[in-house]
Amino acid sequence: MFTSLSPGAIGVSVEGLEQGLTLAADHGFDGYHFSITDAAAVGAERIGELCEHTGVRLAAFGFPLEFRGDEEQLEDSLGALEAQAALAASLGVQRTATWISPASNELTFQENFDLHVQRLRPAAEILDAHGIRLGLEYVGPLRSRESMKHAFVHSLDQMADLCAAIGENVGFLLDAWHWYTAGEDSTHLQRLSPEQIVDVHVNDAPDKPVDAQIDNQRELPGATGVIDIMTFLTALKRVGYDGPVMVEPFSETVRAMSTEDAVGATAAALRSVWEQAGL
Secondary structure, eight states: OEEEEOGGGGTOOOSSHHHHHHHHHHTTOSEEEEOHHHHHHHOHHHHHHHHHHHTOEEEEEEOOOOTTSOHHHHHHHHHHHHHHHHHHHHTTOOEEEEEOOSEESSOOHHHHHHHHHHHHHHHHHHHHHTTOEEEEEOOOOGGGTTTSSEEOOOSHHHHHHHHHHHOTTEEEEEEHHHHHHTTOOHHHHHTSOGGGEEEEEEOBOOSSOGGGOOTTOOBOTTSSSOSOHHHHHHHHHHHTOOSEEEEOOOOHHHHTSOHHHHHHHHHHHHHHHHHHTTO
8 A cells, every 4th residue: 555645635726746746745645646637738758757756656546537417528528538548557547536426316226326337337448448447436424315315325335236337447446434434344345355446545533423424524534533544444454455545534624724734734644544554
């Protein structure tokens, strides 16, 4: 496993890849989560120079497919995916990830399942042709689905079924927050192979009951101890996961900090739990 910085996940805006990679290097991150659109604007040659200069590797890019919109948006973004996947592959990046909404007012579980397979399989095939894996994140909190008519995928086991239906190169974006709010434990993680895990997010939760947790109100990893981050990271180490781990706290405290302070606090929190887990 290796540490990675995603500025957007901590509420930090950067002016392109150069600033982002420099921030990651300055604060001791091994990798960097990036936008493939930004990468296309910079070009592979310049990105290679930046990575060599900073000593930071590109970890994963945000999945660019507009699969939640209408058919026109879907087709337009699918048409652009071939070039984006080729660029990512040329940069040595083999991971991309996104999240799946846990409920719908319009579609039953099966209708939603079938629609996701229909929309994501062509994209997964394009990615697979370039050696790229797609990670899908389930959303665990009860509060994220209880007001909707039809629940959808919101647990590791349900997501395993969806991934298998889409394609062999489709696996998990595992988030400690969703693992915790879904009521899961180390045994769920230990059933996985390292190939099934594409990306990992870590964080902590406010001190309140699990069913009262709200998705966009989190903490830096290790801040409260509500999420058993040691068990989470140790289980990933045990199964042989060797990919990036990034922090996604949705913390107003972090968002209120300056760029340097926010990245520094994030790095310190990740470094602390990293060392405690023996990584």
